[in-house]
Amino acid sequence: MSVPRSVVTDYFTHYESELVRQRRKNRLRRKMFWAAGVNDLWAVDQHDKWxxxxxxxxxxxxxxxVGKIHWMKIWWTNSNPRLILSYYLDAVQELGFMPLVSQSDPGTENFGLANGHTLLRHLHDPSLQGTLQHRWxxxxxxxxxxxxxxxxxxxxTPGFENILDIxxxxxxxxxxxxIEAVIREYEV
Structure with missing residues (x-):
């Protein structure tokens, strides 16, 4: 894809103005992301904008x-550790494999996933006993x-929020x- 430099410049000026200012002041810090390969790790995160x-x-x-999204779930909560673990276990069962390491922000909602993933890795490779197979x-x-x-x-989001607003x-x-949130939980 070939995009004119002016389009890219206009885009960043409009949507990423703070990063443009930092770049001009030479304050950006490069970070290196490293993964050994496919299924080396799965990164999980929650989003509360709605x-x-x-x-x-x-x-x-x-x-x-590879940028593969294994799940993107919407529910009335994302802070229940059992729910988050169920998302992970559903993906593992559907795909038939799991990553070497899971990764998340530190938060109580991710403890179930960290412990569940570590238990599964220990069951498959006993030499990992005593190690946490999750990266905080x-x-x-x-x-x-x-x-x-x-x-x-x-x-x-813009189009979907319009539908939710309707x-x-x-x-x-x-x-x-x-009560509508509770009823939705049991209807699904």
Whole structure:
């Protein structure tokens, strides 16, 4: 794909103005992402941008080496460790394989996934006993899922939010009514 430099410059000036300022001041720091290959690690992350407006929370699991999204789930919560572990286990069962390492931000919702993944890895390779097969990424360093959320916010979210707004405006759905969230949980 060939894109004129002016288009790229205009895009970054409009959407990434802070990064443009940092670049001009030579304050950008390069970071290296390294993965041994496909299924070396799966990075997971949650997204709460719709939590307060629509009462919906998102969660994703990505293989950052190839950019494959293994799951992107929407539910009324993304802070339940059992729910997050179920997303991971569903993906492992569907695909028939698991990564060597899982990766997430530190948060109680990810403890179930970290422990479940570590247990499965220990069952398959007893020499790993006593090791944690999960990488905790601190200080916003779980970059690959964040890039996925950023792309979704730009490409998918505007149109989908319009559809959700129609449901709220027509009275089909009220994110402030807890019983609707509970009923949705049991209907699925």
């Amino acid at each position: 939590k307060y407006k629509f009462g919906l929370a998102l969660h994703s699991g990505i293989d950052p080496f 990424m601190r200080e916003k360093k779980n970059v690959k899922p964040e890039i996925g959320w950023s792309q979704m916010r730009r490409r998918f 449901g709220v405006n027509e009275g089909w759905y009220d994110p402030d009514v807890l």
